[in-house]
Amino acid sequence: MAKPDLNIIVCVDPQRCLTLKYQGRNSGALLQEIQDQVRDQGLSERVQATPCRCIFGCTYGPRIDVINRVTGEKVLYGSVEAPVIISVRGRVDMKKIPDHLIELAQANLS
Numbered sequence: 062m063a064k065p066d067l068n069i070i071v072c073v074d075p076q077r078c079l080t081l082k083y084q085g086r087n088s089g090a091l092l093q094e095i096q097d098q099v100r101d102q103g104l105s106e107r108v109q110a111t112p113c114r115c116i117f118g119c120t121y122g123p124r125i126d127v128i129n130r131v132t133g134e135k136v137l138y139g140s141v142e143a144p145v146i147i148s149v150r151g152r153v154d155m156k157k158i159p160d161h162l163i164e165l166a167q168a169n170l171s
């Protein structure tokens with residue numbers, strides 16, 4: 062299988078993100094929902110959603126990064142929509158996790 066255009070990585074680190082809830086779901090549930098929606102929308106060839114450990118910005122978790130392999134752009138998602146300072150990366154523009162999780166894919170595909 063060819064590499065997907067978009068990688069959605071969801072932090073399921075038990076140190077923090079897995080214990081945080083966003084709209085009633087922890088990061089494990091968010092990951093499952095994203096994977097289901099990607100499959101249901103027929104985007105499995107272009108979009109991959111996988112679990113990961115800490116990607117920094119835990120304070121704003123659950124944290125999700127979306128990486129476009131075509132453009133090289135990385136978009137950071139969390140519980141706030143604001144410029145924030147996170148360890149290792151410094152100042153970044155954090156986007157709020159969308160109500161409809163499939164928008165993580167739709168908004169970032171080229």
Ligand code: FES
Nearest residue numbers: 072078115116119
């Ligand atoms: S534990 Fe999830 S970003 Fe740090």
